[in-house]
Amino acid sequence: MRIVIKNGRVIDPAQNIDATTNVYLSRGRILEIANQAPEGFTADQEIDATDKWILPGLVDLQARLSDPGSNYAGSIATETKAAVAGGITSICCPPDTSPVNDTQAVTELIQRRARQAATAFVMPIGALTQELNGERLSNSYSLKQAGCVALSQANQPIQNALTLKNALEYVATLDIPVMLRCEDEKLKNNGIAHSGPISSRLGLPEIPPSAETAALARDLVLVEESGVKAHFSQISCSRSVEMIAEAKKRGLPVTCDVAIHQLILSEMDTMTFNSLYRVSPPLRSMDDKAALIMGVKTGIIDAIVSDHSPLEKDSKLLPYGESVPGMSSFETLLALLVKLVQENHLDLSTAIRAVTQNPANIIACNTGSLEAGNSADLCIFDPNIIWTLDAQNMVSEGKNSPFTGWEFIGQVEQTFFQGRPVFRNNPV
Amino acid sequence: MSGRLVARNIQLNELGKLEHFLTLEGLKAHHLTEILDTAESFINPQTNEIRKLPLLRGKSIMNLFFEPSTRTRTTFEIAEKRLSADIESLDIQTSATKKGESLLDTLWNLQAMQADMFVIRHAESGAAHFFAKHVAPHVHVMNAGDGQHAHPTQAMLDMYTIRKHKGDIFDLKVAIVGDVLHSRVVRSQIQALSILEAREIRVIGPKTLMPSDPAAMGVHVYHNIEEGLEGVDVIIMVRLQNERMKSALIPSEKEFFKLYGLTEERLALAKPDAIVMHPGPINRGVEIDSAVADGSQSVILEQVTYGIAVRMAVMAILISNAAQLAQHKAEQESQLQIEGLDSEQDETEKMEDEK
Numbered sequence: 001m002r003i004v005i006k007n008g009r010v011i012d013p014a015q016n017i018d019a020t021t022n023v024y025l026s027r028g029r030i031l032e033i034a035n036q037a038p039e040g041f042t043a044d045q046e047i048d049a050t051d052k053w054i055l056p057g058l059v060d061l062q063a064r065l066s067d068p069g070s071n072y073a074g075s076i077a078t079e080t081k082a083a084v085a086g087g088i089t090s091i092c093c094p095p096d097t098s099p100v101n102d103t104q105a106v107t108e109l110i111q112r113r114a115r116q117a118a119t120a121f122v123m124p125i126g127a128l129t130q131e132l133n134g135e136r137l138s139n140s141y142s143l144k145q146a147g148c149v150a151l152s153q154a155n156q157p158i159q160n161a162l163t164l165k166n167a168l169e170y171v172a173t174l175d176i177p178v179m180l181r182c183e184d185e186k187l188k189n190n191g192i193a194h195s196g197p198i199s200s201r202l203g204l205p206e207i208p209p210s211a212e213t214a215a216l217a218r219d220l221v222l223v224e225e226s227g228v229k230a231h232f233s234q235i236s237c238s239r240s241v242e243m244i245a246e247a248k249k250r251g252l253p254v255t256c257d258v259a260i261h262q263l264i265l266s267e268m269d270t271m272t273f274n275s276l277y278r279v280s281p282p283l284r285s286m287d288d289k290a291a292l293i294m295g296v297k298t299g300i301i302d303a304i305v306s307d308h309s310p311l312e313k314d315s316k317l318l319p320y321g322e323s324v325p326g327m328s329s330f331e332t333l334l335a336l337l338v339k340l341v342q343e344n345h346l347d348l349s350t351a352i353r354a355v356t357q358n359p360a361n362i363i364a365c366n367t368g369s370l371e372a373g374n375s376a377d378l379c380i381f382d383p384n385i386i387w388t389l390d391a392q393n394m395v396s397e398g399k400n401s402p403f404t405g406w407e408f409i410g411q412v413e414q415t416f417f418q419g420r421p422v423f424r425n426n427p428v
Numbered sequence: 429m430s431g432r433l434v435a436r437n438i439q440l441n442e443l444g445k446l447e448h449f450l451t452l453e454g455l456k457a458h459h460l461t462e463i464l465d466t467a468e469s470f471i472n473p474q475t476n477e478i479r480k481l482p483l484l485r486g487k488s489i490m491n492l493f494f495e496p497s498t499r500t501r502t503t504f505e506i507a508e509k510r511l512s513a514d515i516e517s518l519d520i521q522t523s524a525t526k527k528g529e530s531l532l533d534t535l536w537n538l539q540a541m542q543a544d545m546f547v548i549r550h551a552e553s554g555a556a557h558f559f560a561k562h563v564a565p566h567v568h569v570m571n572a573g574d575g576q577h578a579h580p581t582q583a584m585l586d587m588y589t590i591r592k593h594k595g596d597i598f599d600l601k602v603a604i605v606g607d608v609l610h611s612r613v614v615r616s617q618i619q620a621l622s623i624l625e626a627r628e629i630r631v632i633g634p635k636t637l638m639p640s641d642p643a644a645m646g647v648h649v650y651h652n653i654e655e656g657l658e659g660v661d662v663i664i665m666v667r668l669q670n671e672r673m674k675s676a677l678i679p680s681e682k683e684f685f686k687l688y689g690l691t692e693e694r695l696a697l698a699k700p701d702a703i704v705m706h707p708g709p710i711n712r713g714v715e716i717d718s719a720v721a722d723g724s725q726s727v728i729l730e731q732v733t734y735g736i737a738v739r740m741a742v743m744a745i746l747i748s749n750a751a752q753l754a755q756h757k758a759e760q761e762s763q764l765q766i767e768g769l770d771s772e773q774d775e776t777e778k779m780e781d782e783k
Contacts, residue, residue: 197644203576273554319552
């Protein structure tokens with residue numbers, strides 16, 4: 001099957017391309033980006049992308065596909081469909097599945113289900129410790145062999161510093177990145193909301209920034225000692241951005257990401273006890289939000305993730321503190337990112353880079369770019385459509401988005417995975 | 429951010445009157461004054477006795493206590509009986525609801541049993557808001573304490589007590605001493621005092637018992653009780669709970685008393701006619717000296733009586749506001765019908781004219 005997508009604005013930060021041109025696909029791969037068809041190319045299908053953007057399929061370093069088991073809604077089959085509806089074609093799924101992805105068998109199960117779904121590229125992240133218990137190391141090398149692109153503790157950071165030190169040292173020789181969420185359980189102290197004016201007024205148990213930064217400081221020291229390639233997941237505090245900037249300056253092999261909602265929302269949004277705003281780490285202050293945006297802008301924060309967590313309705317139909325944290329966010333990642341660009345917080349190429357080239361580099365994967373020879377994973381984005389989100393109409397099985405009623409300019413029109421159309425938007 | 433509407437205060441109805449009583453935040457002085465005035469009308473000024481009234485006859489109130497309580501629950505029950513309501517009290521263990529039916533199923537089941545009002549106490553901040561969002565339109569929710577968030581009836585009875593002794597709350601300096609961080613009562617007291625425009629609200633206690641941003645609550649923080657009590661009109665002592673020692677927030681009761689206990693010497697720093705309040709139960713020798721608790725400036729026991737009248741007042745207001753809203757809607761509807769008839773008439777006349 002040969003396809004040409006014509007006259008679109010091709011934005012591919014990995015190749016420094018931002019130009020109106022054509023993309024030629026052949027046998028599921030990118031053949032060329034050019035104004036003229038390569039010699040001998042006859043298209044079986046022509047797609048006109050005039051006034052539209054052509055982007056590499058997005059790479060998401062953190063998204064729950066609720067498969068196998070787990071407390072989340074949906075399955076690999078349903079959630080990969082939601083991903084491509086949001087222009088995301090490569091997904092890293094954390095190991096907090098049920099059973100935990102701490103063995104080759106579970107990794108292979110995830111891969112098999114993803115192949116059957118054939119909608120997006122699913123890259124499992126293996127557990128750093130067995131059952132994520134933070135005590136015994138997992139068979140990290142076997143997990144890597146099975147195809148895990150990284151190792152992590154999902155949302156259950158290792159609290160014991162010695163165990164973490166051993167885990168990092170062991171993994172350092174295996175050439176696989178470790179993803180670390182920084183959270184000191186004791187300092188978190190069963191907290192629910194960022195410690196600030198809103199938690200003070202509403203009497204919500206507080207999570208101080210030190211719950212993140214104290215853990216980050218410890219982890220940075222251990223990362224330096226072990227020499228492991230470390231990626232810090234979902235940082236949320238301005239101080240964390242400074243600490244990672246300093247670590248990078250010292251030449252440590254560290255990268256980090258932020259969840260999209262941390263760049264859009266703040267603690268102010270939690271004022272009405274609306275459980276849809278409950279996430280972990282919590283929405284923080286306006287200052288933190290500004291610092292995180294600045295971190296993306298300056299490249300200290302490498303990647304932006306969806307932190308997609310599709311939940312059953314009942315998980316949110318509870319008082320704030322009893323509700324399950326998380327947002328269903330595959331289908332709003334790109335729209336919110338473009339909103340940040342429209343509101344002049346980020347420039348377009350930095351924004352796209354943070355969801356394509358950079359995350360792909362972190363997991364050393366050939367996605368996130370329209371380079372010739374790469375899998376033809378891309379999305380056509382219409383930057384002029386004005387639409388309003390109704391979470392009930394989302395493709396994801398999790399309807400837990402706080403962005404219902406938000407108006408967006410720009411929407412994914414079509415997504416290709418391995419050269420096949422896997423999503424087409426039907427505007428209502 | 430763009431594209432969002434400011435949420436309506438869910439405890440007010442279309443006429444801006446109380447429909448639920450969840451928190452004092454967002455209420456106006458007239459809402460609070462109405463509660464205080466109504467409560468006053470329930471108390472016989474000569475005997476301090478509370479009248480029995482038929483205002484809630486035929487109404488059914490369910491007291492749902494997801495967290496154990498004896499005193500608050502008892503005063504609510506007495507208040508409900510004095511208003512002639514039919515009442516039912518249920519102790520619901522959160523763990524039991526977690527096992528089987530969801531919290532909302534429990535609520536909807538009870539609602540199906542013809543409840544007109546729920547009085548709810550729950551360990552989670554925001555629980556009363558959650559219930560208010562999900563009850564049927566005709567059902568009222570009263571917050572009897574949610575987590576560390578609010579305990580508005582307790583705060584209102586404290587305002588009643590202050591007004592009783594000091595006249596107007598406007599222009600008073602009030603000091604609140606103790607555990608501000610964990611106290612829903614204090615949060616509600618601070619809101620009530622701000623709404624009623626107290627001249628200054630001070631909170632006094634160690635940093636470990638203060639929230640991260642007390643200034644957001646509109647108070648001045650003191651870590652030294654002598655400085656904090658200087659020249660105040662009202663002193664509110666807050667009960668110190670034993671768990672605080674276990675979680676390493678303070679070393680011991682003894683040391684807390686040394687630093688923050690209300691003694692006669694310290695009381696002397698306040699205005700000579702200052703009153704001393706405590707929402708109870710008192711820990712003698714921990715936050716307050718017996719001599720002060722039983723002294724002439726203490727008004728601690730009065731507070732209990734007023735608690736009944738204030739709770740009666742809130743319930744009566746919620747029910748009467750609902751009746752008023754129904755009447756308002758009926759009037760609007762009949763007005764529309766009359767207008768509809770008029771316009772029909774106009775049209776027939778017009779048609780006739782055209783003929």
